């Protein structure tokens with residue numbers, strides 16, 4: 220097995236390779252003077268199973284093109300099999316046609332990703348489980364939830380409630396609460412499609428005096444969690460801890476979280492941060508062991 224990591228997932232790639240007692244393969248990743256992406260895999264032997272790691276993080280379209288070029292280079296180099304690890308699959312929120320005239324974007328992206336034949340996909344916490352249906356090859360969907368459960372089991376959960384921040388998270392939040400032996404409350408959230416503004420309309424039970432845990436698949440603008448925290452603090456809850464699989468690191472969002480009523484944000488390293496700033500409220504858990512466990516089965 221050889222590990223090839225694109226520019227979106229260098230740090231995670233190194234962790235995964237190290238855990239497998241391997242090194243990342245040397246690749247030249249750059250741009251031609253006309254701004255086109257340039258990829259040159261410098262592996263000496265292509266007679267192998269190639270693991271191609273690339274998160275579709277910002278700049279999304281650039282990382283997407285780089286992924287496709289790397290997959291094509293592996294195929295043409297003659298690898299036996301390509302296993303693509305896409306820790307965060309971009310465009311997954313565009314999993315429906317919300318208004319006439321919009322594309323089914325995630326299906327288009329799935330097609331583009333498969334221009335070179337990929338034998339297996341490994342990803343984490345998809346926004347919508349049905350997205351696997353847009354892929355021809357098997358998709359293994361892993362989850363950061365076991366990492367979050369391990370974290371919370373070590374903390375004081377007395378007087379704690381799990382809150383599902385929107386309808387889409389009800390199932391996952393309920394099963395998360397059950398695993399921790401906690402009860403769950405449901406938020407009624409509305410998002411204005413024209414400007415993205417989030418409004419919290421209500422909650423289905425009393426939460427006064429409870430500490431709150433919320434789990435979600437991603438933070439993008441931060442509005443869902445920041446607005447929910449505001450709403451919950453008005454109901455006089457205690458500490459609010461949030462665990463999110465993918466932090467998209469939209470510029471300025473972590474700064475907003477630091478100023479918000481959220482007390483702690485636990486994320487994973489599915490998406491690499493470009494700045495090295497330290498944030499007081501941020502804790503990062505690595506998904507490398509979860510991915511490595513899956514890769515050992517290949």
Ligand code: R5P
Pocket residue numbers: 312384385387388417435436437438439440441442443444
């Ligand atoms: C919504 O369906 C998702 O699960 C997340 O709650 C949402 O994507 C978060 O987005 P934002 O941070 O922009 O509110």
